[in-house]
Amino acid sequence: xxxxxxxxxxxxxxxxxxxxxxxxxxxxxxxxxxxxxxxxxxxxxxxxxxxxxxxxxxxxxxxxxxxxxxxxxxxxxxxxxxxxxxxxxxxxxxxxxxxxxxxxxxxxxxxxxxxxxxxxxxxxxxxxxxxxxxxxxxxxxxxxxxxxxxxxxxxxxxxxxxxxxxxxxxxxxxxxxxxxxxxxxxxxxxxxxxxxxxxxxxxxxxxxxxxxxxxxxxxxxxxxxxxxxxxxxxxxxxxxxxxxxxxxxxxxxxxxxxxxxxxxxxxxxxxxxxxxxxxxxxxxxxxxxxxxxxxxxxxxxxxxxxxxxxxxxxxxxxxxxxxxxxxxxxxxxxxxxxxxxxxxxxxxxxxxxxxxxxxxxxxxxxxxxxxxxxxxxxxxxxxxxxxxxxxxxxxxxxxxxxxxxxxxxxxxxxxxxxxxxxxxxxxxxxxxxxxxxxxxxxxxxxxxxxxxxxxxxxxxxxxxxxxxxxxxxxxxxxxxxxxxxxxxxxxxxxxxxxxxxxxxxxxxxxxxxxxxxxxxxxxxxxxxxxxxxxxxxxxx
Numbered sequence: 001x002x003x004x005x006x007x008x009x010x011x012x013x014x015x016x017x018x019x020x021x022x023x024x025x026x027x028x029x030x031x032x033x034x035x036x037x038x039x040x041x042x043x044x045x046x047x048x049x050x051x052x053x054x055x056x057x058x059x060x061x062x063x064x065x066x067x068x069x070x071x072x073x074x075x076x077x078x079x080x081x082x083x084x085x086x087x088x089x090x091x092x093x094x095x096x097x098x099x100x101x102x103x104x105x106x107x108x109x110x111x112x113x114x115x116x117x118x119x120x121x122x123x124x125x126x127x128x129x130x131x132x133x134x135x136x137x138x139x140x141x142x143x144x145x146x147x148x149x150x151x152x153x154x155x156x157x158x159x160x161x162x163x164x165x166x167x168x169x170x171x172x173x174x175x176x177x178x179x180x181x182x183x184x185x186x187x188x189x190x191x192x193x194x195x196x197x198x199x200x201x202x203x204x205x206x207x208x209x210x211x212x213x214x215x216x217x218x219x220x221x222x223x224x225x226x227x228x229x230x231x232x233x234x235x236x237x238x239x240x241x242x243x244x245x246x247x248x249x250x251x252x253x254x255x256x257x258x259x260x261x262x263x264x265x266x267x268x269x270x271x272x273x274x275x276x277x278x279x280x281x282x283x284x285x286x287x288x289x290x291x292x293x294x295x296x297x298x299x300x301x302x303x304x305x306x307x308x309x310x311x312x313x314x315x316x317x318x319x320x321x322x323x324x325x326x327x328x329x330x331x332x333x334x335x336x337x338x339x340x341x342x343x344x345x346x347x348x349x350x351x352x353x354x355x356x357x358x359x360x361x362x363x364x365x366x367x368x369x370x371x372x373x374x375x376x377x378x379x380x381x382x383x384x385x386x387x388x389x390x391x392x393x394x395x396x397x398x399x400x401x402x403x404x405x406x407x408x409x410x411x412x413x414x415x416x417x418x419x420x421x422x423x424x425x426x427x428x429x430x431x432x433x434x435x436x437x438x439x440x441x442x443x444x445x446x447x448x449x450x451x452x453x454x455x456x457x458x459x460x461x462x463x464x465x466x467x468x469x470x471x472x473x474x475x476x477x478x479x480x481x482x483x484x485x486x487x488x489x490x491x492x493x494x495x496x497x498x499x500x501x502x503x504x505x506x507x508x509x510x511x512x513x514x515x516x517x518x519x520x521x522x523x524x525x526x527x528x529x530x531x532x533x534x535x536x537x538x539x540x
Contacts, residue, residue: 077103087277092263111285114303121238122230127252136257139174147196154203159386160538166261181325184335206538259324347392360433372428400442401435441475469503
């Protein structure tokens with residue numbers, strides 16, 4: 001579960017009989033109990049909890065959720081950590097775990113509960129300007145206009161969120177035009193067109209929920225980041241945004257005529273589940289597929305019913321959808337994700353502002369070293385492979401204690417990234433802890449460093465990561481940051497700052513820094529720092 005979204009989930013859980021755990025991946029939900037279904041689920045399913053609470057009286061089944069990303073969940077299945085810890089998984093799709101043999105063999109009975117295609121939502125004025133209202137539009141035309149920068153959009157990281165992964169699969173499959181699932185050999189042929197398409201991506205995120213909130217804040221002027229013309233997201237998310245009434249203008253949903261990839265939300269029993277869990281799964285699945293409950297799901301979450309005979313609501317302008325084929329093997333999926341990060345998408349520029357004060361001595365500085373070394377490729381897990389520093393990426397390290405330290409910038413080349421990654425590894429291994437804590441002097445120094453880098457090469461995803469384990473004790477104060485931030489050059493104000501609370505870090509101040517800059521706050525006090533650093537990669 002992403003830390004920003006975790007605040008929402010925590011609020012829901014506090015009021016609900018449906019219990020949940022917002023940790024990412026996590027270590028399970030306790031012992032198996034009769035009448036309880038322990039579910040490892042995608043974070044977007046938090047919106048179902050009020051309905052599940054209502055249905056608990058009718059089914060006698062209490063659902064315990066623990067939230068995770070599809071990639072992390074697949075890894076928990078594949079390495080056996082989910083065995084005995086969960087009774088079921090509930091992701092937006094089982095296509096990715098089904099392509100990983102060790103994960104697929106642990107999946108049992110699957111019952112589809114609802115559906116939502118991944119589509120393009122554009123502000124009404126942008127859709128009108130592009131002429132994409134009232135006529136069929138294919139992925140090829142969308143990619144062509146994206147290459148001309150005729151519009152911009154936001155999309156989630158395909159290694160962190162199923163909506164981004166589905167979008168990547170959809171556009172690649174459509175552009176390949178083979179009629180079959182795209183394979184590793186075809187990816188190279190569509191890379192130029194995919195590069196055109198993703199050149200218009202102006203915003204990334206680790207979760208669909210955060211992406212929609214960020215779009216809304218930018219559209220309404222609450223966020224300093226550049227406004228974007230639209231989003232690629234679940235139809236349900238886009239319809240919910242329109243229904244909220246919070247957008248300056250509604251989104252027009254564009255359903256590519258050559259097809260989409262649809263999430264079908266299968267409630268999936270695990271092979272390791274006991275007989276009580278199997279009974280709970282059956283009761284819950286049957287109840288969720290009754291016509292009345294299907295209508296409730298449609299009305300409250302904007303997802304489509306999957307039971308024949310339940311009429312679609314008027315909000316679903318496109319009734320019939322063309323479904324694009326999905327890669328059938330892990331090799332094809334890995335090749336597509338690898339090409340996306342190392343060749344296709346716009347490269348990133350990330351500046352890490354790293355607390356190396358005296359309070360970081362011991363386990364804390366070791367954890368920071370491990371977090372950075374893991375991003376150099378040392379973490380060979382399924383998740384770690386896609387959260388490493390990527391080809392073409394520019395990485396700057398700025399350690400600080402009583403004063404900002406000396407920055408070091410590393411550029412990871414496309415052809416042979418290993419020497420650059422080794423340099424970053426050696427830098428991380430050399431970090432030491434001593435001195436005081438100058439948070440805001442160091443953040444100001446980060447802006448000074450980023451200025452000429454952005455001016456020299458503006459066509460990158462830019463971000464700052466600010467990690468500290470303590471209170472500001474030296475140099476300028478938080479109030480100084482509040483006063484000076486509005487006077488920064490526009491290009492600097494538009495750089496999101498992702499803050500990491502560690503140890504005794506000031507959550508209120510760091511949360512406000514993230515909010516003012518259009519970033520996100522991550523709480524590493526109850527989590528492993530390397531895991532949090534991996535999570536941030538979905539936003540860069």
